[in-house]
Amino acid sequence: MNRLNEVKGKLIVSCQALPDEPLHSSFIMGRMAYAAFVGGASGIRANTVVDIQEIKKNVNLPIIGIIKEQYGDNQVYITPTMKEIDALVAEGVDVIAIDGTKRERPDGRTLEDLMKEAKTKYPNQIFMADISCVEEAVTAEKIGFDIVGTTLVGYTEYTKGNDPVTELEKVIKAVSIPVIGEGNLDTPAKAKRALELGAFAVVVGGAITRPQQITRKFVTEMENSFKKLKKSLKLKKGWQSIKNILLLKHN
Numbered sequence: 001m002n003r004l005n006e007v008k009g010k011l012i013v014s015c016q017a018l019p020d021e022p023l024h025s026s027f028i029m030g031r032m033a034y035a036a037f038v039g040g041a042s043g044i045r046a047n048t049v050v051d052i053q054e055i056k057k058n059v060n061l062p063i064i065g066i067i068k069e070q071y072g073d074n075q076v077y078i079t080p081t082m083k084e085i086d087a088l089v090a091e092g093v094d095v096i097a098i099d100g101t102k103r104e105r106p107d108g109r110t111l112e113d114l115m116k117e118a119k120t121k122y123p124n125q126i127f128m129a130d131i132s133c134v135e136e137a138v139t140a141e142k143i144g145f146d147i148v149g150t151t152l153v154g155y156t157e158y159t160k161g162n163d164p165v166t167e168l169e170k171v172i173k174a175v176s177i178p179v180i181g182e183g184n185l186d187t188p189a190k191a192k193r194a195l196e197l198g199a200f201a202v203v204v205g206g207a208i209t210r211p212q213q214i215t216r217k218f219v220t221e222m223e224n225s226f227k228k229l230k231k232s233l234k235l236k237k238g239w240q241s242i243k244n245i246l247l248l249k250h251n
Helices: 026-038 049-058 082-091 111-121 134-142 164-174 188-197 211-250
Strands: 011-015 043-047 063-066 095-099 126-130 147-149 179-181 201-204
Touching: 011 026, 026 043, 026 049, 043 049, 049 063, 049 082, 063 082, 082 095, 082 111, 095 111, 111 126, 111 134, 126 134, 134 147, 134 164, 164 179, 164 188, 179 188, 188 201
Parallel strands: 011 043, 011 201, 043 063, 063 095, 095 126, 126 147, 147 179, 179 201
Antiparallel strands: none
């Protein structure tokens, strides 16, 4: 059953923690998904079969499934090969997201070739391309993807520094398939703007589910503020010393 319309105009929360992260645990991701559901999320994006299985025990929401698999030093690791697609289909997810960038894939196949096999093998499965620029979005639509997501804007060498909201707007104008806003849409205002621009839905991850990132934002802002305060106090102290000297000379 296609549950895609359940997330239209709504929030999807990405519940992921990699092996080197503090919350790496399928049990924790299951509870994280439940917390997202209680908060009003309408869908979940999740990584690995074991996490997806645990999440299904906790919530009945549409799931965008991925498997992050690193092959050597290749830069494409979001559902990079047919092996990961097979595993996700076997588990059962509503949408399978795949790296849809123009970078070289670890198995040497083209994205078009991979999609052709995936669509032939699993004609009823919905596939989403995680892209980083307009060119990739247009290509993704052309080769048969059902959805594109701006997941990788700013994460490829050729899009570093690009504004995610600006790129999202360009992608929405360039394709006719649904576009999911994702990737550094890390405030409610940005998520709201994404929907106003015509995004089908919005995925938010680290800004909700990675406490180490959230904590770092607070710490960085506070440290910067403290540095500015110290600098300001030093300047004030310096000016006061000059004023005192001038007063002494005047007297």
